[in-house]
Amino acid sequence: MEFVQDTHRLALMNLMLHGLESDPAAAGIRYGDTLSPEGAALxxxxxxxxxxxxxxxxxxxxxxxxxxxxxxxxxxxxxxxxxxxxxxxxxxxxxxxxxxxxx
Known part of the structure; x- marks a missing residue:
């Protein structure tokens, strides 16, 4: 989970450039805050x-x-x-x- 939207986008672009899964749901890199209730459910x-x-x-x-x-x-x-x-x-x-x- 990444808290900064631009960094989240860069992480997904990096996966795509290296031939890895770039779909956010499949890649496992979500946009959000790990200290939030959503992050607690990870x-x-x-x-x-x-x-x-x-x-x-x-x-x-x-x-x-x-x-x-x-x-x-x-x-x-x-x-x-x-x-x-x-x-x-x-x-x-x-x-x-x-x-x-x-x-």
């Missing part, structure tokens, strides 16, 4: 590629991101938890993280 994924919007007010207030009994202090760790819970068993994720998040 099935678990085998692959997640993301550059989360760390530090945004919407992310800090979203209950989907704060899903542990004692939520992590930073939105970076909350997004990591959100991404981890969105993966199928054996799934993979590539995530852009700010410096020092994992230290």
């Amino acid at each position: 099935p678990k994924a085998t692959l997640i590629l993301t550059n989360p919007p760390f530090g945004t007010k919407k992310a800090a207030a979203c209950p989907r991101v704060m899903i542990s009994p004692s939520p992590p202090a930073t939105s970076s760790l909350r997004f990591l938890q959100h991404i981890y819970r969105g993966l199928k068993a054996g799934g993979r994720a590539a995530v852009v993280l700010p410096d020092n998040v994992l230290f």
Whole structure:
């Protein structure tokens, strides 16, 4: 799911240029917000590629991101938890993280 319409269009064009499925429904790249109720209904994924919007007010207030009994202090760790819970068993994720998040 891609939140920025122009980026969503570029992703679909990139699939088409590489001879992959460019139909949005079949490609599995949807336009929308993963923190919305629509995003909450997404099935678990085998692959997640993301550059989360760390530090945004919407992310800090979203209950989907704060899903542990004692939520992590930073939105970076909350997004990591959100991404981890969105993966199928054996799934993979590539995530852009700010410096020092994992230290």
